[in-house]
Amino acid sequence: MIKTKASNRLLATISMGAFMCSTAALANDQVPEQGDARTRNPSEIVVTATRRDTTILRTPVSVSAYSQEDLDVRGVRNIEDLARMTPGLSLNQGAFGASYLVIRGLTSVIGATMNGVYIDDTPVQVRSLSTTSNFYPAMFDLERIEVLRGPQGTLFGAGAMGGAIRFITAKPSVSEYSGYGRAELATTEGGALSYEAGAAVGGPLVENKIGFRASGYYRRDGGYIDRVPYIQNGGTPKQNANSRDTYVGNFALLLKPTEDLTITPSVFYQKANRNESDQFWEWRPNVDLPPFPAFTSGESIPSFGRDRAVLYAVKAEADLGPARLISNTSYLDRKVVNSDDGTGLLLDILGLPAAGFGLPGIIDERLSVDVTIRQRTLTQELRLVSNPSASPISYSFGLFYQNARQSAVEFNRAARPDIFYIPSINGNVNFGNDRALDRQFAVFGQVDYKLTDKLSVSAGARYSYIEFDFRGVTGNNVPTDVVTSGSTAESPITPKFGIEYQATDDLMIYASAGKGFRPGGSNVVPTLPDPACTAQLRNLGYEDVPRQYRSDSTWSYEVGAKGRAGRWLTFAANAFQIDWTDVQRSRTVVNCASPFIDNLGKSRARGVEAQFTITPVTGLSLDVNFSYTRATVQETLIRPAILNPDGSVASPAANIVTKGDRFAPPWIVSLAGNYETSLGASGLTGYGRVQWDYRSGLDNPSGNLGFDPLYARVFTRNFVAARLGGRAGNTDISLFINNVLNSRDELSRLGIGPGQRLLRQVYRPRTFGVTASYRF
Numbered sequence: 001m002i003k004t005k006a007s008n009r010l011l012a013t014i015s016m017g018a019f020m021c022s023t024a025a026l027a028n029d030q031v032p033e034q035g036d037a038r039t040r041n042p043s044e045i046v047v048t049a050t051r052r053d054t055t056i057l058r059t060p061v062s063v064s065a066y067s068q069e070d071l072d073v074r075g076v077r078n079i080e081d082l083a084r085m086t087p088g089l090s091l092n093q094g095a096f097g098a099s100y101l102v103i104r105g106l107t108s109v110i111g112a113t114m115n116g117v118y119i120d121d122t123p124v125q126v127r128s129l130s131t132t133s134n135f136y137p138a139m140f141d142l143e144r145i146e147v148l149r150g151p152q153g154t155l156f157g158a159g160a161m162g163g164a165i166r167f168i169t170a171k172p173s174v175s176e177y178s179g180y181g182r183a184e185l186a187t188t189e190g191g192a193l194s195y196e197a198g199a200a201v202g203g204p205l206v207e208n209k210i211g212f213r214a215s216g217y218y219r220r221d222g223g224y225i226d227r228v229p230y231i232q233n234g235g236t237p238k239q240n241a242n243s244r245d246t247y248v249g250n251f252a253l254l255l256k257p258t259e260d261l262t263i264t265p266s267v268f269y270q271k272a273n274r275n276e277s278d279q280f281w282e283w284r285p286n287v288d289l290p291p292f293p294a295f296t297s298g299e300s301i302p303s304f305g306r307d308r309a310v311l312y313a314v315k316a317e318a319d320l321g322p323a324r325l326i327s328n329t330s331y332l333d334r335k336v337v338n339s340d341d342g343t344g345l346l347l348d349i350l351g352l353p354a355a356g357f358g359l360p361g362i363i364d365e366r367l368s369v370d371v372t373i374r375q376r377t378l379t380q381e382l383r384l385v386s387n388p389s390a391s392p393i394s395y396s397f398g399l400f401y402q403n404a405r406q407s408a409v410e411f412n413r414a415a416r417p418d419i420f421y422i423p424s425i426n427g428n429v430n431f432g433n434d435r436a437l438d439r440q441f442a443v444f445g446q447v448d449y450k451l452t453d454k455l456s457v458s459a460g461a462r463y464s465y466i467e468f469d470f471r472g473v474t475g476n477n478v479p480t481d482v483v484t485s486g487s488t489a490e491s492p493i494t495p496k497f498g499i500e501y502q503a504t505d506d507l508m509i510y511a512s513a514g515k516g517f518r519p520g521g522s523n524v525v526p527t528l529p530d531p532a533c534t535a536q537l538r539n540l541g542y543e544d545v546p547r548q549y550r551s552d553s554t555w556s557y558e559v560g561a562k563g564r565a566g567r568w569l570t571f572a573a574n575a576f577q578i579d580w581t582d583v584q585r586s587r588t589v590v591n592c593a594s595p596f597i598d599n600l601g602k603s604r605a606r607g608v609e610a611q612f613t614i615t616p617v618t619g620l621s622l623d624v625n626f627s628y629t630r631a632t633v634q635e636t637l638i639r640p641a642i643l644n645p646d647g648s649v650a651s652p653a654a655n656i657v658t659k660g661d662r663f664a665p666p667w668i669v670s671l672a673g674n675y676e677t678s679l680g681a682s683g684l685t686g687y688g689r690v691q692w693d694y695r696s697g698l699d700n701p702s703g704n705l706g707f708d709p710l711y712a713r714v715f716t717r718n719f720v721a722a723r724l725g726g727r728a729g730n731t732d733i734s735l736f737i738n739n740v741l742n743s744r745d746e747l748s749r750l751g752i753g754p755g756q757r758l759l760r761q762v763y764r765p766r767t768f769g770v771t772a773s774y775r776f
Contacts, residue, residue, distance in 0.1 A: 045065045045066075045067055045144060047059055047063060047065050047144070047146050048146070048166075048168075049061050049063045049146055049148050049166075050155070050396075050446075051155050051383065051385060051396045051398075051446070052385055052394070052396065056562070056572070057508065057562045057563060057564070057570070057572070058502075058508065058562075059562075060458075060498055060500045060508065060510035060512065060560075061148060061149075061150065061510075061512065061558075062088070062148070062149040062150055062558060062560060062572075062574050062576070062609060063146055063147065063148050063149070064086050064087065064089075064146070064147040064149075064611065065144050065145065065146050065147070066082075066144060066145045067142075067143070067144050068139075068140075068141065068142045068143065068144070068170070068180070071139050071142070071145070072182065072732075072771070072773060073689060073723065074689075074691070074721075075721060075723060075736055075738060075771070076139050077138070077139050077196075077219065078136070078138070078139065079091060079099065079136040080099070081139075082139070082145065082147075082165075083101075083102075084670075084693045084719060085625075085670045085691070085693055086147050086625075086670075087609050087610070087611060087625045087626055087627035087668055087670065088103060088104050088147075088149045088163075088607075088609050088627040088629070088668065089101070089102070089103055089147055089149075089163075089165075089668075090102035090107075090664075090665075090668065090695065092107060092109070092748070093278075093747050093748035093761050094109060094133065094748070098132070098133035099133055099134075100133060101113075101114075101115040101117070101134070101162075101165070102115075102664065103115050103147075103149055103150075103162040103163035104149055104150065104162060104163065104576065104578060104605050104607065104627075104629055104631075105578075105605040105607075105629045105631030105663070105664030106161070106162035106163075106554070106578065106580065106605060106631075106664075107162070107664075108128075108518075108584060109128055109133075109586070110128050110584065110585075110586045110595075110597050111127065111128060111518065111520075111521055111549070111584050111597055112127045112128075112438070112518050112519050112521065113125040113126065113127065113128070113134065113518075114161045114162040114518055115160065115161070115162045115163050115164060115165070116152060116156055116160030116163070116164035116165070117134045117136065117164070117165055117167075118156070118164060118165070118166040118167065119137055119167050119169065119268060119311055120166075120167075120168060120169055120266075120313065120315070120328075121313075121315065121328040121330075121381060122311060122313055122328065122330040122332065122379055123156070123377075123379065123402070124309075124311065124332055124334075124377070126375055126406060127404070127406055127436055127438060127521070129373065129406055129407070129408035129434045129436060132336070132373050132375075132406070132408060135270070135272070135307055135309050135334065136165075136167070137167050137169075137248070137268070137270060138217055138219065138246050138248045138270065140182065140198045140200075140215065140217040140248060141169065141170045141180055141198070141200040141213075141215040141217070141250065142167060142168060142169055142170060143168045143169060143170050143171060144168050145165065145166065145167055145168070146164075146165070146166040146168065147163070147164075147165050148160075148163050148164045148165070148166070149163045149576075149609065150162075150163055150512075150514065150556045150558055150576060150578070151163070151494070151496075151514045151515060151516025151554050151555075151556045151578075152164045152514075152516070154444060154446060154460040154461060154462045154494055154495065154496040154514060154515075155396070155444060155446065155460070155462070155496075160516065161516030161517060161518045161552075161553070161554050162516065162554070162578075169213075169250060169252070169266075169268070170200060170202070170213055170215070171202075171213060171252070171254070171264070172202050172203075172211040172212050172213040172252050172253060172254035172264065173202055173203055173204065173211045173213075173254070174204045174206075174207070174208050174209060174210060174211035174254055174256050175204060175207070175208060175211075176203060176204070177201070177202065177203030177204070177776075178201075178202055178203065178775075178776060179199070179200060179201040179202070179774075179775065179776050180199070180200045180201075180215075180773070180774070180775050181198065181199045181200070181773060181774045181775075182196070182197070182198050182771065182772070182773040182774075183195075183196065183197045183198075183771070183772050183773075184196045184197075184769055184770070184771045184772075185769055185770055186736075186738075186767050186768060186769025186770075187222075187767065187768055187769070188222060188224050188764060188765050188766070188767045189224075189742065189765045189766045189767070190224055190295065190765055191222050191223060191224025191240050191764075191765060192222030192223050192224070192240040192243065193220075193222045194219075194220060194221050194222045194767070194769070195219075195220050196217070196218060196219035196220065197217075197218055198215065198216060198217030198218065198219075198248075199215065199216060199217075200213065200214065200215030200216075200250075201213075201214060201215075202214065208256065209255070209256055209257070210253065210254065210255055210256070211253070211254040211256075212251070212252065212253050212254070213250070213251070213252045213254075214250070214251045214252075215248070215249070215250045215251075216248070216249050217246070217247070217248040217249075218245075218246065218247055218248075219244075219245070219246045220243065220244070220245055221243060221244040221245075221246075222240060222243055223239075223240035223241050223242040223243040223275065223276065224240055224242065224295055224764060224765055225240070225241060225242040225276065225277075225278065225279075225280050225295045225296065225297055226238065226239050226240065226241060226293075226295065226296050226297070227241040227276060227296075227297045227298075227299055227302070228293070228296050228297070228298060229298060229299065229300040230281070230298030230299075230300070230344075230354055230355055231298075231300050231343065231354075231355060231356045231365055231366070232355070232356075232358060232360050233360040233361075234300035234343070234356075234365075234366060235299075235300040235301060235302070235366075238276075238302070241275060241276040241297070241302075242274075242275060242276040242277060242278050242297075243275045243276075244272070244273065244274055244275070245272075245273040246270070246271070246272050246273075247269075247270070247271045247272075247273075248268075248269065248270045248271075249267075249268075249269040249270075250266070250267070250268045250269070251266065251267050252264055252265070252266035252267075253265050253266070259319075260318060260319040260320075261316070261317070261318050261319070262316070262317050263314065263315070263316045264313075264314070264315045264316075264317075265313070265314045266311075266312075266313050266314075266315075267310065267311070267312055267313075268309075268310070268311040268313075269308075269309070269310050269311075270307075270308070270309050271306070271307070271308045271309075272305075272306075272307040272308075273304070273305070273306055273307075274304060274305035274306075274307070275302075275303070275304050276297065276299070276302070276303050276304075277297070277299075277303060277340070277759075278761050279297070279748070279750065279759040279760060279761045280292075280294075280295050280296055280297050280759070280760060280761075281296060281297055281298045281354075281757055281758075281759060282757075282758045282759075282760055283756060283757070283758065284710065284751060284755075284756060284757070284758045287756045289756070295765075298344065298354065298757075299341040299343070299344065300341055300343050300344075300365075300366050301339075301341040301343065301366055301367075301368050301415065302341075303338075303339060303340040303341050304338070304339055305336065305337070305338045305339075305340075306335075306336070306337045306338075307334070307335075307336045308334065308335050308336075309332065309333070309334040309335075309375075310332070310333045310334075311330060311331075311332050311333075312330060312331045312332075312333075313328065313329065313330040313331075314327075314328075314329045314330075315327065315328045315329075319387070321387070322386065322387060322389065323384050323385060323386045323387055323395075324384070324385050324387060325382070325383070325384055326381075326382070326383045326384075326385065327380075327381070327382050327383075328379070328380070328381045329379070329380050330377075330378075330379045330380075331376075331377070331378050331379075332375065332376070332377040332379075333375075333376055334373075334374070334375040334376075335372070335373070335374055335375075336371075336372070336373040336374075336375075337371075337372050337373075338369075338370070338371045338372075338373075339368055339369070339370045339371075340368070340369045340371075341366075341367075341368060341369075342367040342368060342369035342412060343356075343365055343366050343367050344755070344757055345367075345369070345752060346365075346367055346422075347365065347755055348751070348752045348753045348754075348755025348756070348757055349752055349753040349755070350753065350755075351753060351754035351755060352755070353756060354755065354756045354757050357421070361419075362419060363419055363420075363421050364414070364415055364416035364419045364420060365420075365421065366414070366415035366416070367412060367413065367414055367415070367420070367429060368412070368413050368415070369410065369412055370410065370411045370412075370413060371408060371409070371410045372407075372408070372409045372410075373406070373407065373408045373409075374405075374406065374407045375404070375405075375406050376404075376405045376406075377402065377403070377404040377405070378401075378402065378403045378404075379400075379401070379402045380399075380400070380401045380402075381398060381399070381400045381401075382398055382399045382400075383396060383397070383398035384396070384397045384398065392449055392450035392451075393447065393448070393449055393450075394447070394448045395445065395446065395447045395448070396445065396446050396460075397443075397444070397445040397446075398443070398444050398445070399441075399442070399443055400440070400441070400442040400443075400444065400464075401440070401441050401442075402438070402439070402440045403437075403438075403439050404437070404438040404439075404440075405435075405436070405437050406435070406436045406437075406438075407433070407434065407435045407436070408432070408433075408434045409432070409433045409434075410430075410431065410432040410433075411428055411430075411431055411477070412428065412429040412430040412431070413427050413428060413429070414427060414429055424476070425476040425477070425478055426476070426477065426478075428476045428477055429476075430474075430475075430476065431473070431474070431475055431476050431477035431481065432472070432473065432474050432524075433472070433473040434470070434471070434472045434473075434524065435470070435471045435472075436468070436469070436470050436521075437467075437468070437469040437470075438466070438467070438468050438519070439466070439467045439468075440464055440465070440466045440467075441464065441465045442462055442463060442464040442465070443462070443463050444460070444461065444462035444463070445460055445461065445462075446458060446459070446460025446461075446496070447459060447460065453502075454501055454502045454503065455499075455500070455501050455502075456499070456500045456501075456502075457497075457498065457499050457500075458496075458497065458498040458499075458500070459495070459496070459497050459498075460495065460496045460497075461493060461494065461495040461496070462493070462494045462495075463491070463492075463493050464490075464491065464492050464493075464494070464517070465489070465490075465491050466489070466490050466491075466492070466519045467487070467488070467489045468487060468488045468489075468519055468520070468521050468522070469485075469486075469487045470484075470485060470486050470487065470521060470522040471483065471484070471485045472484045472485070472522075472524040474524060484522070484523070484524050484547070485522070486521075486522030486523075486547055486548055487522070488519065488520050488521060488522070488548060490519055490520065490551055492517040492519075492551065492553070493515075494514070494515040494516065494517050495514070495515055496512065496513070496514035496515070497512065497513050497514070498510065498511065498512040498513075499511050499512075504563075506563045506564045506565070507561065507562075507563035508561065508562045508563060509560070509561045510558075510559070510560055510561075510562075511557075511558065511559045511560075512556075512557075512558050513555065513556065513557050513558075514555070514556050515553060515554065515555050515556075516553060516554040516555075516556065517551060517552075517553045517554075518551060518552050518553070518584065519551050520548060520549050520550045520551040520552075520584075521548070521549060521597070522547060522548050522549075523545055523546060523547060523548065523549065523596040523597055524545075524596070538642055539639075539642065539651055539705070540587055540639060540656070540705060540706070541639035541640065541656065542587075545596045546596065546598055549584055549596075549597040549598055549599055550582050550584075550599050551582065552580065552581060552582040552583055552584045552599065553580075553581050553582065554578050554579060554580045554581070555578070555579045555581075556576060556577070556578045556579075557576065557577045557578075558574050558575070558576040558577075559574060559575050559576075560572070560573060560574030560575070561573055561574070567615065568614060568615045568616060569612065569613070569614055569615070570612070570613045571610070571611065571612045571613075572610070572611045573608070573609065573610040573611070574608065574609050574610075575606075575607070575608045576605075576606070576607055576608075576609070577604065577605070577606045578604065578605040578606075579602070579604050579634075580602065580603040580604065580605070581602050582599040582601075582602075583599065583600050583601060583602065583603050584597055584598075584599060584600075585597070585598060585599075585600040600637055600656065600657055601633065601634070601635035601636075601637050601657065602633075602634040602635045603631065603632065603633050603634055603663065604631070604632055604634045605629055605630070605631040605632075605664070606629070606630050606631075607627060607628050607629035607630060607631075607666075608627065608628050609626070609627040609628075610624070610625070610626055610627075611623075611624075611625045612624040612625070619675055619676055619677050620673070620674070620675050621673075621674045621675075622671075622672070622673055622674075623670070623671065623672040623673075623674070623691075624671055625669070625670040625671075626667070626668060626669045626670070627667075627668045628666055628667055628668075629664055629666055629668075630662070630666060631662060631663050631664040631666075632659075632660055632661060632662050632663070633657045633658065633659055633660065633661040633663065634659060635657075635659055636655055636657065636658050636659045637655065637656040637657050638653055638654070638655055638656065639653060639654050639655075639656055639705060640653055641653040654704070654705045655703060655704050655705065656704060656705055657704055658701060658703060658704060661701045661704070662698060662701075664698070665695055665696045665697055665698040665714055666696055666698070667694065667695070667696035668694070668695055668696075669692075669693070669694040670691065670692070670693045670694070671691065671692045672689060672690065672691040672692070673689070673690050673691075674687070674688070674689045675687065675688050675689075676688075679726065682728070683728055683729060684726055684727070684728045685726060685727045685728070686724075686725070686726045687724075687725055687726070687727070687734075688722070688723065688724045688725075689722065689723045689724075690720070690721075690722045691720070691721050691722075692718070692719070692720050693717075693718070693719040693720075693721075694716075694717065694718055694719075695716065695717040696716055697713060697714050697715050697716040698713070698714040699712065699713050699714075700712055700713065700714070708751070710749065710751040710758065711749070711751075715745060715746045716745065717743070717745040717746075717747070717763075718741070718743050718745055719739060719743055719745075719763060720739070720740040720741050720743075721736065721737065721738045721739070721740060722736065722737050722740055723735070723736040723737075724736075725771075730774055730775050730776050731772070731773075731774050732771075732772070732773045732774070732775075733770070733771070733772045734770070734771050735768075735769070735770050736768075736769050736770070736771060737766065737767070737768055737769075738764070738766070738767040738769075739763050739764060739765060739766045739767060740766065741766075742765055742766040743762070743763050744762045744763065744765075745762060745763060746760055746761070746762055747761045747762055747763065748760070748761045749761075
């Protein structure tokens with residue numbers, strides 16, 4: 001019997017703009033005031049990447065930051081848009097709507113996350129169970145987004161080994177009212193309409209004592225892939241089937257009982273509904289069948305996903321004079337319900353034709369993969385942060401506790417169990433129930449010391465105690481199901497050291513070294529009823545699936561410089577090296593679809609990142625952002641030869657991974673041109689923006705075990721977007737084109753087993769639209 005639950009994990013394992021300059025600097029030669037966010041240079045955005053308030057040019061880490069106004073000008077609406085334009089950041093697309101962050105070439109679709117995701121001060125990332133991936137808030141009514149590259153383990157914990165993305169929501173005010181509204185209408189070539197509307201307002205309820213911020217947002221992304229069932233009598237066709245609906249609500253209060261104490265309770269709600277997948281069908285190169293129509297899926301059973309997340313948080317901050325005491329208490333309740341067509345997946349794994357048996361009424365091949373995922377996380381953090389003073393010493397100390405519970409319950413259900421071609425029990429072809437509990441307690445601190453007015457050094461460390469408990473059930477939801485359980489406990493220490501030299505007011509040079517850490521865990525030990533499964537497991541060098549896998553860790557080294565040259569150039573550039581030890585990797589046994597996690601040696605990522613904004617003349621700015629990463633395996637791992645009972649060689653020794661293998665595309669480039677000018681005395685300002693985003697390709701090594709020619713190459717990607725608009729007072733209206741060249745560059749592909757299908761995902765086709773926004 002095939003283990004379809006594990007096949008979901010297998011699916012998971014293979015699965016306008018760049019950093020922008022101020023528009024105020026375009027309109028005049030004056031340094032923009034902090035209050036005019038629309039025209040503020042991003043280098044002046046205040047970030048909290050070091051757990052204290054600093055501008056980007058005074059922050060000695062590699063960070064990109066975007067205000068809500070920056071995001072609007074670039075047309076950023078989701079995490080895919082953000083990843084496309086940010087140096088050092090990518091997004092790998094997986095199955096069933098899952099996606100996985102890549103920072104500086106480091107990513108993983110298995111085990112605990114490598115890269116942290118924060119909403120305000122709360123980590124919301126997940127451990128991968130089934131096809132679980134992170135959820136990301138919609139890009140509406142945010143104060144800013146911070147993308148931190150490199151290990152953030154000292155200040156942000158075990159979930160940020162490669163880096164972190166922080167979504168900072170707009171805050172209440174007790175002194176003034178403000179508001180924001182945005183609406184958009186767009187049409188995609190060959191697809192349905194897309195549209196959105198959102199509004200936010202905030203201000204004092206009691207002057208200087210109680211303030212609020214409330215927002216609501218809805219977005220519809222129209223579909224552009226048609227579902228035309230390929231199996232005879234397999235279902236009902238639907239045009240533009242892959243639509244998305246996103247609902248967001250956010251409410252926060254600011255209570256200020258005294259001048260030195262603020263309390264901010266908040267509730268963030270988001271529901272993201274997915275219909276069908278963004279993947280369409282093609283035939284594999286060796287399949288002699290008529291071409292499948294463009295942007296068409298042959299799935300039989302309608303697929304959907306429902307991802308609902310509610311984040312409750314209370315932040316309290318007390319000014320104690322020399323320092324501030326900050327408490328953040330939060331609880332995340334997330335529920336994901338996915339129901340996807342597994343018909344073609346099962347046929348692919350078994351090597352059967354995608355059209356099935358062609359015997360409607362006698363054999364019904366249809367199968368649904370129904371998964372319910374729960375994520376419940378309680379987080380408490382307490383920080384003591386020094387206030388600015390004449391002292392050469394500044395510090396940040398804290399305590400952290402997290403209790404994270406996750407579960408993934410999966411049923412693989414035959415549409416007609418009585419005539420399905422694989423035996424089932426109570427209609428279940430297979431069943432899985434995974435439950436995981438991560439508990440973490442940590443104490444952390446960092447001290448900065450000014451040796452001179454220009455030279456500072458810093459040292460910090462985080463000690464964590466992490467417990468992980470796992471229980472997995474596989475079978476058919478009957479008492480005889482196989483139960484696997486395991487637990488781990490670890491006590492990592494993640495230090496960080498830095499030096500910063502402020503050569504002039506316009507030039508900072510820095511260097512840092514820090515450690516990142518990711519906890520280990522337990523594998524689901526599957527039943528292997530097919531002898532071919534055992535043979536394939538041996539071919540990978542295993543007698544049995546390892547019950548546990550160890551933690552992995554990184555050491556990151558970075559040297560960088562940030563600054564400005566007159567009023568025409570701002571820049572930030574760095575070189576880095578990341579040494580990755582005991583790399584957690586997924587191993588797969590394709591025929592029985594039983595992936596598991598193991599530790600596979602060492603890897604290294606070396607590279608450079610740079611962000612330049614050039615303002616050659618008033619009104620014109622050019623953004624040049626790029627990163628180059630050489631991410632390679634540092635250790636050859638060999639599976640010994642497999643011998644027959646008589647001592648002869650059944651299978652010769654072979655490399656699992658080979659030293660020098662590259663595992664991430666090297667180049668990320670984003671170029672943009674911005675121009676704005678006054679259009680007469682009416683106060684109207686016109687502006688335009690063109691951007692080009694590029695990701696280089698990669699040829700995967702062919703000499704290792706498990707090489708699949710379908711994945712021999714990661715293809716180059718190009719994306720062009722343009723926007724033309726005008727502002728008058730608080731109102732902004734613009735026209736835009738996304739994917740100007742109608743690129744069909746590949747974002748992901750999926751081909752399982754010896755089947756006929758190849759599932760591919762590309763950019764959304766060329767899209768035209770209009771956006772209107774209003775701020776006060």
